[in-house]
Amino acid sequence: MAKDSHDSVTKDEPGNPKNVGKSTTERGEDVVERDGKEPGRYEVEEQGAGRPVGKSTPRDQTGIDPK
Amino acid sequence: MTIATPQTKTDLVEMYWDPITRIVGSLGIYTKIDFGQRKVAECHSTSSIFRGYSIFMKGKDPRDAHFITSRICGICGDNHATCSCYAQNMAYGVRPPALGEWIVNLGEAAEYMFDHNIFQENLVGVDFCEKMVRETNPGVWERATQTAAPHAGDHGYRTIGDIMRSLNPFEGEFYREALQMSRMTREMFCLMEGRHVHPSTLYPGGVGTVATIQLFTDYLSRLMRYVEFMKRVVPMHDDLFDFFYEAIPGYEMVGNRRILLGCWGSFQDPAVCNFEYKDMTDWGRAMYVTPGIVVDGKLVTTDLVKINLGIRILLGSSYYDDWKGKEIFVKNDPLGNPVDERHPWNQHTLPKPQKRDFGEKYSWVMSPRWYDGKDYLALDTGGGPLARLWATALAGIVEIGYIKATGGSVQINLPKTATKPPVSFEWKIPQWSNTIERNRARTYFQAYAAACALHFMDQALKEVRAGHTKTWEKFDVPKDGIGCGFTEAVRGVLSHHMVIRDGKIANYHPYPPTPWNANPRDVYGTPGPYEDAVQGCPIFEENPPATFKGIDIMRTVRSFDPCLPCGVHMYLGDGKVLEQRHSPILAPPMPPHD
Numbered sequence: 001m002a003k004d005s006h007d008s009v010t011k012d013e014p015g016n017p018k019n020v021g022k023s024t025t026e027r028g029e030d031v032v033e034r035d036g037k038e039p040g041r042y043e044v045e046e047q048g049a050g051r052p053v054g055k056s057t058p059r060d061q062t063g064i065d066p067k
Numbered sequence: 068m069t070i071a072t073p074q075t076k077t078d079l080v081e082m083y084w085d086p087i088t089r090i091v092g093s094l095g096i097y098t099k100i101d102f103g104q105r106k107v108a109e110c111h112s113t114s115s116i117f118r119g120y121s122i123f124m125k126g127k128d129p130r131d132a133h134f135i136t137s138r139i140c141g142i143c144g145d146n147h148a149t150c151s152c153y154a155q156n157m158a159y160g161v162r163p164p165a166l167g168e169w170i171v172n173l174g175e176a177a178e179y180m181f182d183h184n185i186f187q188e189n190l191v192g193v194d195f196c197e198k199m200v201r202e203t204n205p206g207v208w209e210r211a212t213q214t215a216a217p218h219a220g221d222h223g224y225r226t227i228g229d230i231m232r233s234l235n236p237f238e239g240e241f242y243r244e245a246l247q248m249s250r251m252t253r254e255m256f257c258l259m260e261g262r263h264v265h266p267s268t269l270y271p272g273g274v275g276t277v278a279t280i281q282l283f284t285d286y287l288s289r290l291m292r293y294v295e296f297m298k299r300v301v302p303m304h305d306d307l308f309d310f311f312y313e314a315i316p317g318y319e320m321v322g323n324r325r326i327l328l329g330c331w332g333s334f335q336d337p338a339v340c341n342f343e344y345k346d347m348t349d350w351g352r353a354m355y356v357t358p359g360i361v362v363d364g365k366l367v368t369t370d371l372v373k374i375n376l377g378i379r380i381l382l383g384s385s386y387y388d389d390w391k392g393k394e395i396f397v398k399n400d401p402l403g404n405p406v407d408e409r410h411p412w413n414q415h416t417l418p419k420p421q422k423r424d425f426g427e428k429y430s431w432v433m434s435p436r437w438y439d440g441k442d443y444l445a446l447d448t449g450g451g452p453l454a455r456l457w458a459t460a461l462a463g464i465v466e467i468g469y470i471k472a473t474g475g476s477v478q479i480n481l482p483k484t485a486t487k488p489p490v491s492f493e494w495k496i497p498q499w500s501n502t503i504e505r506n507r508a509r510t511y512f513q514a515y516a517a518a519c520a521l522h523f524m525d526q527a528l529k530e531v532r533a534g535h536t537k538t539w540e541k542f543d544v545p546k547d548g549i550g551c552g553f554t555e556a557v558r559g560v561l562s563h564h565m566v567i568r569d570g571k572i573a574n575y576h577p578y579p580p581t582p583w584n585a586n587p588r589d590v591y592g593t594p595g596p597y598e599d600a601v602q603g604c605p606i607f608e609e610n611p612p613a614t615f616k617g618i619d620i621m622r623t624v625r626s627f628d629p630c631l632p633c634g635v636h637m638y639l640g641d642g643k644v645l646e647q648r649h650s651p652i653l654a655p656p657m658p659p660h661d
Contacts, residue, residue, distance in 0.1 A: 020123075020125070020126040020127050020571075023127075023128035023130055023131045027130060027270075028270065028272075028275070028539065028541065029272070029541045029542055029543070032541045033541075041536075041537070043537075047165060047338075048165055048337045048338040048339070049162065049337060049338060049339050049340055049341040049350065050162050050341050051162050051163070051164055051165045051168070051337045052162065052164050052537060052540045053164060053165070053535050053537060054164065054535065054536060054537025055534045055535060055536060055537070056534075056536045056537075060536070
């Protein structure tokens with residue numbers, strides 16, 4: 001529970017809620033940070049307003065490494 | 068419920084409707100009606116439920132913001148999630164892949180198609196159905212049965228009376244067909260964002276949706292059915308609303324108010340939008356619904372930076388203590404412009420519950436205003452579509468084939484569908500900002516959203532065919548930062564302002580459309596839009612005071628598409644939730660839950 005986390009930032013001031021803090025749910029950015037990019041995906045040149053572009057190989061379509 | 072209290076020596080009668088039905092949330096309209104003059108003499112708008120999001124967002128993980136704020140509403144939650152993601156994208160400096168942006172746009176277009184449809188046909192439509200018109204204006208009903216519908220060939224209803232009959236709740240043919248359309252458009256949303264109305268695949272940085280040809284084909288097949296539906300719905304509503312002007316001379320003054328409209332823009336263009344505040348003027352103008360403020364029929368600005376800096380949250384008749392002198396979170400925006408103490412970035416929420424007193428405090432809704440450098444303007448949203456179409460038309464920027472803004476109108480070009488040829492509609496800037504035009508604009512905007520979705524579909528499929536499969540980009544949450552998101556919730560302007568400190572939310576203020584529309588008199592005594600539109604409204608209902616339904620007033624309030632569920636959540640701390648259930652069958656209330 002978030003309220004037990006060391007990241008709890010409860011402030012003992014009026015107008016502040018109790019037992020809040022860092023989310024305990026694992027997020028996509030956490031997974032990428034820990035495990036790296038998923039196999040079969042790669043980046044190509046940005047387009048538009050600096051929008052990232054990514055493509056994928058057949059490896060991305062399966063959980064089994066075809067090699 | 069209507070309570071009538073005749074006052075002595077005058078024809079003034081106090082009447083109130085609290086809560087207003089066929090909307091969501093707790094809204095009360097309190098009036099004094101002059102039956103001698105046949106008009107509303109005075110109106111107060113009140114909401115009796117506290118909205119506490121700005122308080123309990125404090126200290127939370129910024130990445131949770133869209134999941135939590137989505138729960139503000141059970142009908143436009145995805146608008147909040149989207150707006151929150153826009154604010155987070157800015158704060159984290161992340162740009163979703165173009166394909167992710169098109170998917171978000173397709174989801175939001177489906178939301179507009181769904182929500183406007185169900186509100187217009189199943190809730191507003193009842194105000195114009197046979198049963199309601201018979202009860203309130205029997206003379207008008209008689210005339211309707213003898214008036215041929217000018218576009219009968221397009222929609223299939225021979226007379227205006229036939230249209231009204233088809234709108235009868237639960238049994239009318241069109242009423243039931245519209246319910247089916249609502250289900251289908253929700254399916255469209257779910258295809259793009261996983262779940263409606265609280266998206267499960269929408270995050271800052273893009274979406275988790277797996278983009279395949281099959282996914283878009285499933286969406287497109289439903290979209291084309293909706294496009295065909297629109298080819299009947301738009302002319303049908305034109306016939307119905309034009310009939311009211313014709314049958315009841317002077318009806319244009321019902322719900323009429325000064326033209327003070329605000330639109331924050333909708334649908335990002337990934338070719339221009341980089342979510343950086345410094346470029347917000349440019350990417351705001353590239354949105355597929357142009358942001359803008361329209362005053363007395365003139366377009367004051369389309370600049371989102373200017374719009375942002377002009378927002379002021381005023382008190383006056385609201386149950387809050389003033390925050391003057393409290394901490395300023397954002398002194399200057401990223402461009403160096405000063406940010407006012409009453410701007411959402413700097414707002415403090417200090418609730419002060421008290422007895423309702425129409426001479427003093429009488430609502431939990433604060434009074435948002437837009438400061439033009441001279442006046443604090445009580446902008447309304449026109450129920451959403453009126454302001455959107457008006458600003459987009461005047462700006463004359465949008466041109467995507469399916470849509471063309473001409474400077475005085477908006478052309479909507481719908482392609483051939485299963486049984487109908489291509490059809491073009493043109494929404495022209497009306498003479499009034501009134502009840503009928505708010506409702507008419509809603510119908511046209513449904514077609515607008517469908518036309519935009521066709522464009523987004525083309526763009527998304529181009530990406531997929533080019534082999535671009537990436538829909539999401541990773542990001543880091545900064546230790547300190549600010550962000551703001553602007554979009555259009557279904558019923559009008561929506562902004563989210565966030566301040567991050569030490570990696571946590573220090574201040575967060577969502578401003579949905581209903582506070583802009585439903586607010587009470589501000590500190591300067593300026594009434595809110597509902598109050599302004601109802602006050603002075605002529606009464607055309609034929610019933611005497613004893614059986615008066617207030618249909619002209621109800622039509623006016625509902626034309627704004629009121630929605631106040633953003634007030635129903637209250638945080639008590641220690642994990643305790645206060646829960647109160649209202650049972651329509653008068654069962655005893657459930658005990659509070661821990």
